[in-house]
Amino acid sequence: MKPAPFAYHRPQTVADALDLLASSDAKLLAGGQSLGPMLNLRLARPAHLIDLNDLLELDFVRTAPGALEIGSLTRHHRVATDGQVAAACPILAAAAASIGHYAIRQRGTLGGSLAHADPAAQLPLIATLLDAEISIAGRTGTRMVRAQDFFVSSLVTSVQPDEMIVSVRFPVAQAGWGLEIFTQRHGDFAIVSVATTVRRTPSGEVAHMALALGGVGIAPVSWTDFLVPFLGRAPDEAWAAELAEAVAASIAPEDDARIPAAYRRDLTMTLVGRAVAAALAREAAQKNG
Ligand SMILES: Cc1cc2nc3c(=O)[nH]c(=O)nc-3n(C[C@H](O)[C@H](O)[C@H](O)COP(=O)(O)OP(=O)(O)OC[C@H]3O[C@@H](n4cnc5c(N)ncnc54)[C@H](O)[C@@H]3O)c2cc1C
Structure with a gap:
């Protein structure tokens, strides 16, 4: 089966992505590893598809005092293999390395996995364990939501249709x-x-x-x-x-x-x-x- 027709957009800035998201019946596309099958099965039929893959400013790993901050477009493979993640938060690296298969880890992203919110998925598990703070942007600003308040139900989160995840802060502690x-x-x-x-x-x-x-x-x-x-x-x-x-x-x-x-x-x-x-x-x- 093939997806229902949609208009394809490839914004070059987060602000443009948020404008598109606010103005239409739209879905964000990150790694496509969950959304792709849902489109093909017509379980999702958005009028507009907003491809985030040019927003490279959302693909980063950096350390902050007491925390590790990771951009929403960061692929599972990078989380699994990045030296800063291994040093500061090795359980997160191990969780990312255990996701699916190599090809899936090359495409799938942190933001996509949290937003998809499969109750058996690894990255939502680690975000919940560490009570990570999820940074969610909308056109009027950015809000932080703790993981324990973020996951509402199976495939349901507190992200609103006109918002997107931009980054996630994982607290780090010796343990x-x-x-x-x-x-x-x-x-x-x-x-x-x-x-x-x-x-x-x-x-x-x-x-x-x-x-x-x-x-x-x-x-x-x-x-x-x-x-x-x-x-x-x-x-x-x-x-x-x-x-x-x-x-x-x-x-x-x-x-x-x-x-x-x-x-x-x-x-x-x-x-x-x-x-x-x-x-x-x-x-x-x-x-x-
Ligand atoms: C065969 C197979 C096996 C898999 N096995 C596992 C596994 O063992 N463990 C596991 O955890 N996962 C597994 N996955 C899922 C994989 O981890 C996906 O990468 C992940 O669930 C979705 O990430 P994505 O970047 O591909 O998101 P997409 O598929 O692009 O998007 C998923 C959803 O998130 C939304 N979204 C994407 N980015 C954002 C954002 N920045 N802000 C707000 N919403 C956003 C999209 O609109 C969509 O609703 C598997 C997938 C496949 C195909």
């Missing part, structure tokens, strides 16, 4: 990290994914922990209050088992034709255990190295 992505085949979307960061005090108790899950609901899930009982304790086997059971018990994945909810819950328990073990091992290696 061990773990990322577990379970797929049926290499390159598929995750059935369940777990991302975590952990830091211990010098005497070995957990001082900081963040945890996010993908694939278990209508949007990525993360907790703060829920993790409080797990702070201030030495993370031994009993601690890890208690955490994994508590996380698995707190989710309510839907049954679907392919994957029963009970399977997703069991998988979550296993992946939380693995992700936390990996985070603790990395944190220990950082301290020793």
Whole structure:
């Protein structure tokens, strides 16, 4: 099947892109890895297609105090391989490297992935884990939205039809990290994914922990209050088992034709255990190295 007819635009500035977006029934095109199939299947039928690929000012990685800032047109491959990302936010680099296949990573963009908001996608997971700040531009100015307020539902975000994502700020902090992505085949979307960061005090108790899950609901899930009982304790086997059971018990994945909810819950328990073990091992290696 081929797309329904549309007028094609290739703006040269963000301001021109926003003008086009404000004045018409339009869709932004970034890497086209999600929108292309939706156009072909006629699940999206915009009257105007606004191609962002000449807006190279939106393709950047830079460090800021305590944060890493990445432009919305930055491809997954660059996020996966850029030295600044690897140094400041290695879990983000690992997440980008695990997306789909090489050809998809060469085209797909950070902004496109966040805007598409697939609940099983890697970059929304990491944005939620780190509570990244998403910079969204409209004709009247730019607003910042935290990831935890950005993802509304499956394929729905707080970006309005006349707005576009311009960049994303990922807070960075020294911590061990773990990322577990379970797929049926290499390159598929995750059935369940777990991302975590952990830091211990010098005497070995957990001082900081963040945890996010993908694939278990209508949007990525993360907790703060829920993790409080797990702070201030030495993370031994009993601690890890208690955490994994508590996380698995707190989710309510839907049954679907392919994957029963009970399977997703069991998988979550296993992946939380693995992700936390990996985070603790990395944190220990950082301290020793
Ligand atoms: C075979 C295949 C396998 C894949 N596997 C995975 C996977 O394992 N994990 C994963 O996370 N992803 C996977 N993807 C999706 C991939 O990561 C896409 O790149 C991503 O979802 C969309 O990014 P894009 O740049 O291609 O966006 P596009 O397809 O161009 O756009 C997607 C949506 O975002 C909107 N949009 C784009 N840019 C902006 C912006 N700056 N501001 C506001 N809205 C914008 C578009 O209007 C559209 O609605 C896969 C894709 C394919 C085709």
